[in-house]
Amino acid sequence: MNNKLTFSVKHPIWTVTIIELLVIILMTAAGAYATIMELDYTAPVLIAFAPIALALMIYFTWRRKWQRIGFRSLRTISRSDWLYYLPLIAVLVLYAMNGIKPVTGSEVLYCLFVALLVGFVEETIYRGLIFQTLVKKSIPAAVITSTLLFFLTHMLNLLSGQDMLDTVLQLIYALLIGLTLVLFVLKTGNIIPGILFHFVHNLFQDQFIGNTSTMTQIIIVMCVMAAVSTWLAIDLKRTKQWRQWVISGTVNG
Template sequence: MSNEKTNIFAKRPILSVILIEVCFLLAVFIAGAIATIKQLDYTSPVLISFIPTAVVLILYFTLKRKWRSFGFKIGQAWRNWLLYLPLLLILIILCFQGFNYTAPETILFYLGFSILVGFVEESIYRGLIVHILVPKGIVTAIITSSLLFSLSHILNSLSGQSIEQTLLQVAYALLLGIVLAQLMIKNGSIYPLILFHTLHNFIQFIGKGGYNPILDATILIILVITIVVLSMPSRKIVKTNSGQLTV
C-alpha cells in the first residue's frame, strides 16, 4: 500500500470505515427502493447495487495496485488449510436441507449471483475494513467488521422477511463474520473466504431452505466453537500494512 493511502487510513481509520459502510448501505437502500417502486424480483436490489460496487472495487484494486494489500494472495490461500474445515462442515450441513429442481439457466444465474455477492461482501468487510482497522487492534478489526457485516443484513427485512428470520440472520452473520475475519487475519488470504461465501449462498439459493432448528443450532454451535479455537494464542506472525502482528 502506498504511503499516501496508508497515512490516510492510519490517521482516520474510523472515518474511512464509516464512509465505506455508509456508501455501501446507501447503495443497497437506493437499489431496494428502486426495486420496490418498479416491482422487480428479490434479486434486483443486489444486482443494482452490487454490480457497480464490484466495478468500483475492481478498478480501485487494479489502478492502485491494491489486490495483494487487501488479501488477494494466491500463495497464502490455503496456508493452514485445517482452519477452514469448520467452513466445509457448515457447507455440508447446509446441503442436508435438500435441493429443488432448478433449470440449468437458473443455476448459472444463481452461481454468478453468488460469486458477485461473495466478492463484494468479502472485499468490503474482510478486505478493506479489516485491514484498515488492524492498526487499531486485532480485536477491534474483527468485532467492528463483523458488526457492520451483520448490520448490512438487517436490510433484508425490507424485502418482506419476518423480524424473527432477520434477527436470526443477523446473529448468524455476526458469528460468521467473526470467524471469517479471524481467518483473514490468521492466513492473510481472502480467496478461501470468497469461495466459501459463494458456495454458501449458492447452496441456499438452489436448496429447499426453510427454518430447521436442528441444522441452524448445529451451525451456530460450530461457529461459536470455531471462534473460541481461533481465539487461542498462536505464534504466527501476520504482516499487515502497519508492520507485523503476532496472533
C-alpha cells in the same frame, strides 16, 4: 513523509465510515427501487453490488492493492492451517445434503453469478477494505468493527418485510459468520477461502436453487461457527501467528 500517506492511513475511522455509508445508501436505494418495481428478492443485491464489484476491481487494479487487501496465493496458507477450515467445509456439506431444486440452465448461471457477486463484495468490503484499514491501528478494533458493520448491513433485511424471527436468526447467523471469517483472515492474511465459502454457502441457501434449511441445521451451523471462532481466538492469542503479516503486509509462502 506524512504527506505521502493515503487518506485511509491518515483517517482510518473516516474511511471505514464512508465505506459503510456508501454501502448502506446503495443497498437502501436498490431495495426501494426493487420494491417499487416489484422485482424479485435478488434484484436489490444485483442492482447495488454489481457497480460496487466493478468499482472495487478497477480500484484494486489501478492502485495495485489486490495482495494488500488479502488476495494472496492459497499456497501462503500452511497445511496445518487448512485444518481450521474443515468445520466450514462440514457446514457446506450439511447444506448440500438438502439438495437443489429443479432449475433451468439460465437459472443456475444467474444463481452462480449472484452468489459469487455477494461473496466477493461482502468479503472484500468487510474482511478486506474495512479490516485492513483498521488492523495495523488496533487488531481488536479491526475484528470487532468489521464484524459489527457486517451485522449492521444485514439489518437492512428488517426493511424488506421479512419475517421477524427469520430476521433475528439471520442477524445472529451473520454476526457469527462475520466473526469467524474475519478471524480466519487475521490468522492467514488470505481472503480467498472466505470468498469461496461465502459463495458456496449462498449458492446452497439461494431460494431459487437450494432447498430450505431446517431450523435444526441453522442452529447446528451457528454452534459450529461459535465453536470455530472461539477456537481461532484462543489459538491466535496463544501463537500470535498473525503478527508478521499484519506488521509487514505480507505472508510467507
